[in-house]
Amino acid sequence: MNARIRRSGANKKTLGQFLLTHLKNDWQIYVLLLPAILYFFFVHYLPMYGIQIAFRDYKAVYGITESPWVGLKHFRNFFGSYYWKRLFANTLLLNIYGLIAGFPIPILIAILLNQTNSKKFKSFTQTVIYVPHFISTVVLAGMIYIFLSPTNGIINHLLTSMGRNSIYFMAESRWFRPIYIITGIWQNAGWDSILYIAALTGIDPQLYEAATIDGANKLQKIRYIDLPSLVPIITMLLVLNCGQLLGSNTEKALLFQTPGNIDTSDVLGVYVYTMGLGGGQFSYTAAIGLCLNVISFIMIILVNTLVRRMNGSSLF
Amino acid sequence: MSKRAEVVENTNIIKKTAGDRTFDFINYTILVLILFIILYPLWLIVISSVSDAREVLAGHVFLYPIGLTFDSYTEILGYRTLWTGYRNTLFYTLAGTTISVISTMMAAYASSRKFLGKGLVNFYFVFTMFFNGGLIPTFLTMRDLGLYDNVWIMIIAGAISVWNLMIARTYVTNSIPGEMYEASMIDGANHFQVFFRIVLPLSKTIIAVLIVYYGVQRWNDYFTGLIYLRNRMLLPLQTYLKEILASLQSTSNLIDQMDSYTIQDSVEALQRAEAAKYSIIVISTVPMIVLYIIMQKYFVEGVMIGSLKG
Numbered sequence: 158m159n160a161r162i163r164r165s166g167a168n169k170k171t172l173g174q175f176l177l178t179h180l181k182n183d184w185q186i187y188v189l190l191l192p193a194i195l196y197f198f199f200v201h202y203l204p205m206y207g208i209q210i211a212f213r214d215y216k217a218v219y220g221i222t223e224s225p226w227v228g229l230k231h232f233r234n235f236f237g238s239y240y241w242k243r244l245f246a247n248t249l250l251l252n253i254y255g256l257i258a259g260f261p262i263p264i265l266i267a268i269l270l271n272q273t274n275s276k277k278f279k280s281f282t283q284t285v286i287y288v289p290h291f292i293s294t295v296v297l298a299g300m301i302y303i304f305l306s307p308t309n310g311i312i313n314h315l316l317t318s319m320g321r322n323s324i325y326f327m328a329e330s331r332w333f334r335p336i337y338i339i340t341g342i343w344q345n346a347g348w349d350s351i352l353y354i355a356a357l358t359g360i361d362p363q364l365y366e367a368a369t370i371d372g373a374n375k376l377q378k379i380r381y382i383d384l385p386s387l388v389p390i391i392t393m394l395l396v397l398n399c400g401q402l403l404g405s406n407t408e409k410a411l412l413f414q415t416p417g418n419i420d421t422s423d424v425l426g427v428y429v430y431t432m433g434l435g436g437g438q439f440s441y442t443a444a445i446g447l448c449l450n451v452i453s454f455i456m457i458i459l460v461n462t463l464v465r466r467m468n469g470s471s472l473f
Numbered sequence: 474m475s476k477r478a479e480v481v482e483n484t485n486i487i488k489k490t491a492g493d494r495t496f497d498f499i500n501y502t503i504l505v506l507i508l509f510i511i512l513y514p515l516w517l518i519v520i521s522s523v524s525d526a527r528e529v530l531a532g533h534v535f536l537y538p539i540g541l542t543f544d545s546y547t548e549i550l551g552y553r554t555l556w557t558g559y560r561n562t563l564f565y566t567l568a569g570t571t572i573s574v575i576s577t578m579m580a581a582y583a584s585s586r587k588f589l590g591k592g593l594v595n596f597y598f599v600f601t602m603f604f605n606g607g608l609i610p611t612f613l614t615m616r617d618l619g620l621y622d623n624v625w626i627m628i629i630a631g632a633i634s635v636w637n638l639m640i641a642r643t644y645v646t647n648s649i650p651g652e653m654y655e656a657s658m659i660d661g662a663n664h665f666q667v668f669f670r671i672v673l674p675l676s677k678t679i680i681a682v683l684i685v686y687y688g689v690q691r692w693n694d695y696f697t698g699l700i701y702l703r704n705r706m707l708l709p710l711q712t713y714l715k716e717i718l719a720s721l722q723s724t725s726n727l728i729d730q731m732d733s734y735t736i737q738d739s740v741e742a743l744q745r746a747e748a749a750k751y752s753i754i755v756i757s758t759v760p761m762i763v764l765y766i767i768m769q770k771y772f773v774e775g776v777m778i779g780s781l782k783g
Contacts, residue, residue: 176589183588185664190594193580196633197601204606204614211610221613266507269500278504284769285508288515291761293693295711296754299718300514303750311517314532347511375496400603407608408696412715426608433609434700446607454604 211444224440231444240428245403248424252402255338260398262346264391267353268383272375283354286347297340298412302327305336328417337413337422341406352390360386392464400457403449425449522546522751526744529751545748546756555753557706558713565627565709566691573632573687574680580633581641582672586654586664602635612700626701627709631694637686644679644775645672681771685764692761714757718750 206221211231213224235241266286273279304310305326313323326332360382368378405426414422425445433442521529525540533539549555584594606614620626649672657667673680695711702708765772 179589186583186586186588189579189583189664189668192576193598193633193638194594196576196629197598199614199618200611200629200632201601201605203618204611205604207606207610207614210613215613221610221617269504272496272500273504274497278501280773282504282508283773284766285511287765287772288762289511291689291693291765292758293695293711293714295693295695295715295718296758299714299750299754300518302718304514304517309530309532309747311532311535343511343514347507374490374492376492408699412695429608434612439609439613443607443609446609450604450607457603 208443208447210440211447213440215439215443227440231441232448234441235445235448240423243420244423244425244428247421248403248405248426251334251337251405251421251424254334255341256398256402258338259342259346260395262342263348263350264353264387266346266350267357267387268379270350270354271357271383272379286350288347289344290348292344294406294409294412297344298409301336301340301413325417327413327415330418330420330422333413333418333421337409341409349394352394353387356387356390357383396457396461396464399460400453402456403452518751518754522748522755526748530744530747545745545752548745548749549752549756552717552749552753554705554713555710555717555756558708558710559757561627561707562692562710565694566688569628569632569691570684570687572628573634573637574683577633577638577641577683577687578673578676578680579668580638581645582668583664584638585642585646598635598638608700615701621701622703622707623701624707627691627694627697627707630697630701631690634686634690637683641676641679641683645676648678649675678771678775681768682775685768685772688764689761710757714753717753 210221210224212226212228213221214227214230215221215224219225270279270282273282305312307313307323307325312326317323324332326336364382365378368382373381403425405424407424407426407430410422410424410427411430414427429442429445432438517535520536520538521534522545523541523543524534524538525542526545528534528539580598584591584598605611615621615626615630620629653671654667657671662670693711694709695715698707698709698712702712
């Protein structure tokens with residue numbers, strides 16, 4: 158009996174002491190963390206609290222927390238509307254085509270670069286392929302409008318010189334996806350190869366030497382050394398990308414959208430932007446945003462579990 | 474040729490099988506092609522900006538400048554709005570990047586050390602990568618916080634990126650040995666002293682990388698200004714850029730529809746507008762390319778170390 162009391166008393170004391178010593182040692186760590194913690198609180202977590210307007214009818218006078226509840230009205234409106242299928246299809250197709258066309262290219266670049274013998278050429282190429290990443294979306298769009306101009310763009314000059322008719326690329330629905338995806342590859346493929354290059358640089362050179370002695374050629378080295386060592390990163394990026402299949406680069410889609418290509422360029426992100434901020438339908442578009450968020454979240458967890466079952470490496 | 478060199482050459486020949494030589498040939502061909510695809514559009518913009526506008530419009534300029542002239546650059550000197558945007562963006566980029574880099578480094582060092590609640594804090598950061606409030610709730614929250622049409626939104630929005638934070642943390646964990654902390658702690662240094670005297674001086678590489686990452690993000694940011702700013706005196710460069718490029722676009726469309734060859738003035742206006750587009754693109758992109766090239770020395774190394782999981 159006595160022993161138990163003594164022990165519990167001792168425990169309490171240690172817990173208090175434990176916290177106190179930690180606070181004494183660690184308070185400076187918390188101070189260093191403070192700006193980041195505040196930032197994420199105000200810019201990320203507070204808006205999550207604001208998601209509740211998806212279930213309310215937002216009125217500026219009542220604000221986020223006082224507007225009347227309407228339950229699932231906005232969700233029903235959206236999924237009952239004529240547009241939602243087109244919006245989902247456009248967004249999904251744009252991302253799936255983009256993933257199929259764009260995902261392998263950074264891997265290819267990294268592997269090819271890793272197999273070059275000249276150090277100078279390698280570092281020059283590495284420097285150059287990152288450059289497009291430093292160009293803004295606005296400038297990219299400006300360049301595309303210039304190059305694809307029906308009257309004096311270089312592409313149409315080329316077409317007409319070959320005796321073809323010129324094409325108004327930016328005003329045709331069927332051209333939106335190719336243009337969007339190809340410019341994306343141009344701008345990001347080099348940049349996205351960084352992670353793969355880093356992984357390949359980390360491979361033990363003895364592995365290659367041993368392979369050479371065993372008589373392996375370069376293709377075999379790629380097949381049996383390079384690719385296996387890239388699998389963890391490929392998996393990680395694939396999982397992250399699958400979580401983004403309904404996401405959209407709203408800024409870019411907005412800049413590439415014209416009245417002519419709206420059939421394919423109308424993606425969810427743009428719709429939320431134009432109806433929400435342009436049209437003032439805050440609650441309705443917040444509901445759409447919430448759907449996307451939840452779907453992405455579930456997808457990322459599903460794909461991650463699937464991948465973990467298949468090959469044992471996963472994101473988390 | 475000396476005997477030694479001959480031997481070296483011979484072993485090289487022996488080492489390289491015919492298959493490998495074919496591979497090398499194809500490899501270099503593809504890489505050179507990639508370099509061309511990346512550089513040609515940029516080259517085309519630069520040469521068009523210093524060529525005679527008539528030649529550019531006629532589609533004659535595609536390899537080198539024709540009728541070398543800097544008229545388009547003097548023309549855009551008179552674009553008042555462009556320079557307002559330039560000044561604003563310069564401020565947003567300098568102030569924003571400074572704040573971002575400092576707070577990211579602070580959090581990176583702190584979260585790499587052992588302390589009570591470490592797992593919780595890391596979860597708190599990483600969770601925001603997978604779930605967020607979305608555009609509209611974020612907009613309304615920022616408006617409620619008084620940041621709508623406020624200069625500070627340009628500094629605060631996107632101030633810390635989880636991705637950058639993780640890269641910086643990996644770098645700090647991997648490149649600064651734990652014994653160093655222990656030694657300085659025994660000498661009586663506290664976390665602030667360790668951070669300022671040991672971590673920051675040893676993290677030049679990753680700081681350079683962060684400056685490039687955050688700097689570019691700020692400089693190229695179009696969306697934040699589009700959503701939150703109404704006061705025209707506060708708008709960043711990218712917004713004005715978009716306006717100018719779009720208005721020049723519509724000028725040329727308008728003139729396309731007229732019988733332009735009979736209207737001398739319009740032709741000249743079109744030519745000036747056309748030439749201005751190229752020089753505006755050059756002027757607004759060059760600072761970031763220069764920043765990248767200056768930092769390039771640190772860049773590759775820093776990204777490599779930061780991105781390798783420790």
